Amino acid sequence: MSESTSDTWFKLRLSPSLRKRLEDEAAQHGITLTAEILARLESTLSGADKRIDDLERLTSDEEFGNRALWKHFSDLYDEIERLKSEVEAVKERLGH
Structure with a gap:
């Protein structure tokens, strides 16, 4: 698959074990x-957007009430x- 000219190249350092898992x-x-x-990465970012959307819905919809907000x-x-x-685990592995 060829990458479009608008793609950004990014160097990423992975431990051998993480690379193997991936x-x-x-x-x-x-x-x-x-x-x-x-x-x-896309899944992680999409999940954050969904959580924000859910939170906005919860704050504007009284039907769910405070209990739903606290659960969220x-x-x-x-x-x-x-x-x-x-x-913290990554920092430890990197010696920080």
């Missing part, structure tokens, strides 16, 4: 390593804490 996933999906990485905030908090743990 290559295995790409092979299972029948796609290239690049396509696997891009699909995961709780889920967001859990996701943030999970991401913080992942960042």
Whole structure:
């Protein structure tokens, strides 16, 4: 697959184990390593947009009430804490 001239090239350093995991996933999906990485990034960003849309809907729809909002905030908090743990793990691996 040729890349369009509007694509941006980006160098990415991966540990051998992470690269292997991503290559295995790409092979299972029948796609290239690049396509696997891009699909995961797109999925992550799409998920954030959906959570923001859901939050906006919850704040404008009284039917769901405060209980739904607190549940949603709780889920967001859990996701943030999970991401913080992942960042810390990466920092440790990098020696920071």
